[in-house]
Amino acid sequence: MAKSKKANKSGSSFFWIVIVVAVVLLALIVFLSKQSSDEPKQDETFSFDYSNQPFEGDENAPVEIVEFGDYKCPACKDFNDTVYPVIQKDLIETGKAKLYFMNYPFIYKDSERSAQFAETVYQELGNDVFWKFHHLLYSKQPKEEKTDFFTLKVLKDSLAELVNEADVKKVEEAFKNKEYKDALAKDRSYVSELKIDSTPSLFINGKKFTGSSYDEFIQEVKDAAKK
Template sequence: MSKTNTNKSSSSFFWIVVIIAVAFLALIIFLSKSSDKPEKSEAFNFDYSNQPFEGDEKAPVEIVEFGDYKCPVCKQFNESVYPVIQKEFVDTGKAKFYFMNFPFINTDSHRSAEFAETVYQVLGNETFWKFHHLLYSKQPKDEKYEKVDYFKLDFLKKTLAEISSDKDVKKVEEAFNNKVYKDAINKDKSYVTELGINSTPTLFINGKEFTGKSYEEFIQQVQNAAK
């Protein structure tokens, strides 16, 4: 296959992914929002320090996702929508993407959020994101999954071991047992309470909640924020 044909195939594949992601974003917004919220005129002032993010530190736009590792819609977002946001905005230096915790489904939600936060605190940003994406990929598709404890500590440790050394896993386990994640998790939860967030995933763009229903509206809000 010629280089030109290869480029065309890659471009076509990307736009197919974009179209699928647009459909998924519309579905995700529909499923995750219990009611329409009016857009607030003032942006919320997040403290982004000590928060995991992907992208250029100097990017002008901050995108925040509040998520739950037990949430099936968050899994769909992570696998179908986030890669498009990453390619369009994060990899191009237009935006940074932050993840903040809203663990609400069951005990698993809290345990996995606390363990992932510990990974960030102990092993750093790069390892956190590898673990973050891997953990979502391992979320079962059983419709009864939300009601079942699945993310036990041994499972979380084995998942981390896929991308880290045994020595690092032991470091994280010790820090987890010592609750080094406590302040960071409480910080995320305080935002959830203050902002009245009641579903996941919930997105913010430069401090303003995304309340639209289409990917086009999302792009427009990011572009407006960049100005």
């Protein structure tokens, strides 16, 4: 009799273990399925709103390149110093592509400040001044990432190398009034929606570039221009 009770107890325990394992496996399948569906597919085309975004190139160029960058990111500086000149010469000047810059400031606290200030420069002084300021900031990027280098004074002094005192004051006033707020929020919404986690992140006609070299990137842009 005692033996029979033990067997029943053992069978009951086994039954509940199977149920628990099945529930856990089901929950895991649902979780992984949701994660997979949330991830943007590499071949998906994202529809950017390019209005009120700084860009270089012919408005009618067939290829739209988007760079998400951070002014404190060494890889972004490398892109600006080595790849941008090739893009400028082979793609922008030939009318094949135009290049947009969008902000993803995350390296350090002054990443945010420099993005805010550069966005304000664009809003107040226009596209041409923005790009000069953009390249100037990368030329001044400090070697140490974890330093609060891009102070408001450094940003104003840098802008003063390009424009007159009245324009600097105009930008400073707009910066203090947070005129950059909506534009930066728009960039951040793209970062969130596209699940961008590094810089520079590059898109060609709305598709994320997933190649392993900048040579591949240039070739993909050229191929896109032929379509």
